[in-house]
């Protein structure tokens with residue numbers, strides 16, 4: 349049976365851990381899904397530049413994860429039932 353890993357949030361932490369797991373684990377027995385509220389990778393460290401009127405790149409998460417085998421769901425998580433190992437979400441995805 350495949351292990352299913354769900355990463356909630358694709359900021360610096362979530363994007364990094366999903367990428368690291370994808371590199372280290374075999375897709376034959378692992379399925380990694382990332383759920384993020386928006387389709388872009390928001391670089392929080394650069395938001396002050398955006399506020400000051402500079403152009404700040406916001407890469408598409410689909411491009412960030414392309415070729416990694418990571419499944420992306422753009423949706424806002426509303427609850428996580430840890431004991432049941434499930435999550436609820438609304439929005440696209």
Ligand SMILES: Cc1cc2nc3c(=O)[nH]c(=O)nc-3n(C[C@H](O)[C@H](O)[C@H](O)COP(=O)(O)OP(=O)(O)OC[C@H]3O[C@@H](n4cnc5c(N)ncnc54)[C@H](O)[C@@H]3O)c2cc1C
Nearest residue numbers: 357358359360361362383384385386392393396423424425
């Ligand atoms: C102006 C600024 C400058 C900073 N400078 C530094 C610095 O110099 N050094 C430093 O170490 N740190 C700095 N920080 C802090 C750093 O940005 C944060 O520590 C870092 O972004 C935290 O990363 P994270 O992945 O935990 O969360 P975030 O980057 O906040 O990512 C969370 C992700 O989860 C998603 N999400 C949230 N709620 C939901 C939901 N319900 N459902 C689905 N998705 C959801 C969001 O869309 C987002 O993509 C700075 C922050 C700011 C704002």
